[in-house]
Amino acid sequence: MEKRVVFKNRVLPYILVAPQIVVTVLFFIWPASQALVQSFLQEDAFGTASAFVWFDNFADLFAGAEYLDSFRVTLTFSSAVAGAALSVALLLAVMADRALRSATVYKTLIIWPYAVAPVVAGVLWFFLFNPTVGMLAFFMKKAGLDWNHTLNGTQAMTLVIIAAAWREISYNFLFFLAGLQAIPHSFIEAAAIDGAGPWRRFWTIVFPLLSPTMFFLIVVNIVYAFFDTFGVIHAITRGGPNYATNILVYKVFNDGFINLDLGGSAAQSVMLMIVVITLTVVQFRFIERKVHY
Amino acid sequence: MADVSIRNVTKQFGKSEVIHGISCDIRDGEFIVILGPSGCGKSTLLRMIAGLEQISSGEVVIDGRVVNRLEPAERDIAMVFQNYALYPHMTVYRNMAYGLKMRRMPKDEIDQRVRNAARILELSALLDRKPRQLSGGQRQRVAMGRCIVREPKVFLFDEPLSNLDAKLRVQMRLEIRKLHEDLKITSVYVTHDQVEAMTLGDRLVVMDNGYAAQTGSPLEVYERPANMFVAGFIGSPAMNFMEVTVQEGGQALKLPGDIQIPLNGSALPGWAGKKAILGIRPEHMELDSKGPRTILFTVGQVELLGADTLVHGHIGAGQVPMTVRLPDVHRFEKHATIRLSISQEKLHLFDPETKKRIV
Ligand SMILES: Nc1ncnc2c1ncn2[C@@H]1O[C@H](COP(=O)(O)OP(=O)(O)OP(=O)(O)O)[C@@H](O)[C@H]1O
Ligand SMILES: [Mg+2]
Numbered sequence: 037m038e039k040r041v042v043f044k045n046r047v048l049p050y051i052l053v054a055p056q057i058v059v060t061v062l063f064f065i066w067p068a069s070q071a072l073v074q075s076f077l078q079e080d081a082f083g084t085a086s087a088f089v090w091f092d093n094f095a096d097l098f099a100g101a102e103y104l105d106s107f108r109v110t111l112t113f114s115s116a117v118a119g120a121a122l123s124v125a126l127l128l129a130v131m132a133d134r135a136l137r138s139a140t141v142y143k144t145l146i147i148w149p150y151a152v153a154p155v156v157a158g159v160l161w162f163f164l165f166n167p168t169v170g171m172l173a174f175f176m177k178k179a180g181l182d183w184n185h186t187l188n189g190t191q192a193m194t195l196v197i198i199a200a201a202w203r204e205i206s207y208n209f210l211f212f213l214a215g216l217q218a219i220p221h222s223f224i225e226a227a228a229i230d231g232a233g234p235w236r237r238f239w240t241i242v243f244p245l246l247s248p249t250m251f252f253l254i255v256v257n258i259v260y261a262f263f264d265t266f267g268v269i270h271a272i273t274r275g276g277p278n279y280a281t282n283i284l285v286y287k288v289f290n291d292g293f294i295n296l297d298l299g300g301s302a303a304q305s306v307m308l309m310i311v312v313i314t315l316t317v318v319q320f321r322f323i324e325r326k327v328h329y
Numbered sequence: 330m331a332d333v334s335i336r337n338v339t340k341q342f343g344k345s346e347v348i349h350g351i352s353c354d355i356r357d358g359e360f361i362v363i364l365g366p367s368g369c370g371k372s373t374l375l376r377m378i379a380g381l382e383q384i385s386s387g388e389v390v391i392d393g394r395v396v397n398r399l400e401p402a403e404r405d406i407a408m409v410f411q412n413y414a415l416y417p418h419m420t421v422y423r424n425m426a427y428g429l430k431m432r433r434m435p436k437d438e439i440d441q442r443v444r445n446a447a448r449i450l451e452l453s454a455l456l457d458r459k460p461r462q463l464s465g466g467q468r469q470r471v472a473m474g475r476c477i478v479r480e481p482k483v484f485l486f487d488e489p490l491s492n493l494d495a496k497l498r499v500q501m502r503l504e505i506r507k508l509h510e511d512l513k514i515t516s517v518y519v520t521h522d523q524v525e526a527m528t529l530g531d532r533l534v535v536m537d538n539g540y541a542a543q544t545g546s547p548l549e550v551y552e553r554p555a556n557m558f559v560a561g562f563i564g565s566p567a568m569n570f571m572e573v574t575v576q577e578g579g580q581a582l583k584l585p586g587d588i589q590i591p592l593n594g595s596a597l598p599g600w601a602g603k604k605a606i607l608g609i610r611p612e613h614m615e616l617d618s619k620g621p622r623t624i625l626f627t628v629g630q631v632e633l634l635g636a637d638t639l640v641h642g643h644i645g646a647g648q649v650p651m652t653v654r655l656p657d658v659h660r661f662e663k664h665a666t667i668r669l670s671i672s673q674e675k676l677h678l679f680d681p682e683t684k685k686r687i688v
Contacts, residue, residue: 222414225381230428230475231402240427244418 068309074302086299093303102279103287103304110283113197114261120201121257122250125208130238132209133216161199162272185273189280192273196281199272200265208253215249216242255319259312284308331392331405331482331515332357333378338387340373347373349539350387358513360506364526365536366562371519372487374536378517379485380404392482402431407476408485412492413468415460415475421447422456425474439478446474449508466497473508484516490525502528523563527551535559557684560608560677566639568677569651573607575600582607582678586645588624590671597678597687605687608677611639611654617670626651626669628661640667 075093077086097103164172167184176183185192219242227237243250266285269275275282275290282290284304292301333355340348347370355361363371376382378389380401388395396404407428415424422443429439447453450470460468469489476484489505490498506529509516520526526533527547535542535550535558543555554560560568574583579597582590584607597605617623624644632639638659641652653669661667678687 220412220414222410222412223416225401226408226410226414226416226475227427227431228381229379229401229406229408230479231431232427233402236431241416247418 071302071305071309074298075306076299077302078299089299093299094307096300097303097307105279106282106284106287109193109279109281110262113193113200113265113281113283114258116193116197117200117204117261117265118254118257120197121204121208122253124201125205126212126246128205129209129212129216130242132213157199157203157268159271161195161202161268165195185277187277189277192277192281196265196268196272200261200268203268204257204260208257211249211253212246215246219245251322252319255315259315262311262315263308332359333392333483333515333517334388334390335374335378336388336390338374338377338389339385340370340377340382341385346385347539348377348385351534351536351539351541352387353534353541353544355515355517358515360509360516360518360529360531361534362518362520362526362530362532363534363536364520364523364530364562367521369536370539371521371536375408375485375487375517375519378483379406379408404483405481406483406485407479407481409469409472409476409487409489411488413460413472413489415468415471417460420457420459421452421463421471421474424460424471425478428475428479442478442480443474446477449477449511450474465493466501469493469501470504473505477508477512480514482515484514486516486518486520488520489518490520491522498525505529523565527563535562537562553686554608554677555686557606557608557679560679560686564610564612566611566652566654568608568610570606570608570679571644571649571651572681573605573678575603575605577601582676584624584645585647585649586625588622588645590622590673590676592673592676600687604681606679606681606684608679609651609671610675611652613672613675614653614669615672616655616659616667618668620668620670623668623670626653626667628663628665628667631659631661631663633658633660 076088076090078089078092162170164170165183165185167173167186170183173183183191185195223241223245224237227241232240262283263285265283266289269281269283269286270289273281275286285308288301288304288308291297291304335351335353335355337350337352338348339346339350351374353361363374365371373382377384378391380396380399380403384397388397390396391404391406416427419427425443425446426439429442434442443456444453447456450473452467452470452474455463455467455471460471463471469492472489486505490501493501502525505518509529518525518529530547532544532546533550534544537558543550543559545553550559551563554563554568557570561570571585573585575581575597576583576589579599579601580592582592582605584590626640626644627642628640629642630640632641635658636656638655638657639652640655640659640661641650643650679685680687
């Protein structure tokens with residue numbers, strides 16, 4: 037027997053969901069459809085007229101090396117961010133789990149970076165690594181490393197990866213720590229009696245049991261690196277030097293609002309939308325089967 | 330196979346001491362049961378033998394070697410946990426093979442041992458299942474299989490049957506006993522269930538609040554409990570206690586309600602005129618309407634168990650509570666008075682001060 041609440045009033049349910057619908061339509065559906073429409077249009081040089089050009093904007097994207105370059109940069113960037121944020125967080129969580137199975141102080145401390153807005157995080161790192169005034173840049177110069185991320189593309193990339201990953205570490209840490217604490221201690225004790233040392237215990241017992249958490253976090257981190265790192269890039273490198281850190285979201289902004297190629301920018305937005313939809317579908321597909329060992 | 334010696338072992342958690350110096354020598358191939366109420370430190374003692382808990386002072390010796398500083402893996406023991414602790418992401422086969430793989434045993438020997446253990450435990454058809462696809466009893470067997478394949482010197486069990494239903498518990502109890510008789514591996518088994526303890530153990534260590542109250546064979550512990558704690562803990566329903574006075578000359582006891590019971594020849598020198606605690610098991614009293622020295626018992630609640638009848642009530646004017654277990658079915662009116670006789674060989678006397686048995 038199915039039990040559900042039936043509203044006698046026909047209007048009330050709609051009133052109740054209305055705010056959510058308004059917000060979704062206003063801030064998602066409407067801009068998204070605008071972007072979709074825009075991606076099929078091409079404006080003339082003065083922005084006075086636009087023509088329907090079918091998939092020309094998309095074809096243009098894939099014809100030039102620029103977009104594919106940006107795609108490559110994004111892949112490097114997001115896999116490095118996810119990789120760094122996940123491995124550092126896992127390391128910290130394992131140590132925290134071991135050190136204090138009960139205390140909560142550490143947990144609250146480590147979440148702090150997450151409370152810092154991406155732009156502020158970006159600015160912080162920007163100053164630390166600033167070639168003229170940055171503390172870290174200063175020490176690196178002393179150590180014989182010539183740091184100048186405004187000229188060196190690899191260094192710029194390293195810097196934005198650190199800045200972007202730094203913020204995710206705290207978020208990942210909490211999930212990993214929760215995951216670790218949910219693993220009954222007796223599994224680890226049984227493995228210890230079975231003759232597995234700490235290293236093998238981790239890789240044969242703990243890590244597999246963390247895999248649902250891991251999978252969830254990989255998707256979340258990639259989505260973050262793809263879409264939520266605009267602030268970091270904008271504050272530190274503005275996509276430079278020489279497009280070395282011009283990731284897709286930043287390129288959308290740059291092409292659309294700086295170079296005013298609205299059609300091309302919209303086409304890129306649509307591409308990003310496809311990526312995020314795909315990731316979300318993958319996410320839900322696997323999260324549905326929560327425990328997959 | 331090995332003998333195990335526990336020598337004056339203590340355990341402190343921070344400032345509080347939970348094990349206050351326990352000693353016990355376990356012979357090769359013996360099945361020892363550590364029995365005690367919840368929180369008395371049974372698991373802690375077992376975990377110190379396993380190496381999962383640091384030993385605060387004293388020594389644990391396995392096969393002639395002091396193992397205090399050895400890792401669990403180096404002690405050559407195997408343990409069945411209360412929740413089984415089967416690795417949830419591994420099949421039954423891999424669960425059993427894990428310990429052998431960690432010890433770098435050749436693949437074909439692992440395979441042979443796992444299949445052999447699976448055959449003994451009737452798990453052969455389940456080797457490809459994951460733990461969550463097994464019933465409680467099957468999980469229990471896998472946990473045992475994981476120990477058997479290792480062929481360790483000592484088996485440790487921490488309440489392995491407490492998660493099973495009553496019927497399965499009886500069945501697994503028999504299987505564990507049978508397995509022990511086949512393998513003859515020294516075993517230490519922790520439980521708070523006295524039936525398990527009585528049926529499984531070659532010897533029992535009855536624990537009370539971090540002390541070993543008594544060590545001995547199940548019958549010894551039942552027939553000659555060393556103190557009031559053991560007397561009250563072993564046996565169900567629990568032993569009845571009442572205050573009695575030892576008569577002048579130490580030849581008889583005066584019970585509440587002015588009843589006198591002679592002591593069978595065994596006089597109690599030095600106890601004449603003093604108070605003592607008398608213990609009588611519910612099953613050691615019988616209905617007796619004609620005997621010369623019967624006690625009057627007022628019936629309260631009656632529990633019909635089918636094979637037996639438990640009668641709760643009291644004796645004497647002081648309303649000393651007492652429980653009697655009578656074979657067969659008896660129907661008594663509430664507040665009825667019945668006459669009971671006590672078998673004199675089955676009396677237990679304890680010192681009211683030290684709670685120890687008076688020999
Ligand atoms: N890690 C610990 N830290 C502090 N105290 C502990 C710890 N582990 C156990 N204790 C205490 O030691 C005492 C004995 O615990 P233990 O687990 O050995 O009892 P037990 O006899 O196994 O009980 P049960 O039958 O409920 O399992 C308890 O009072 C418990 O609170
Ligand atoms: Mg316990």
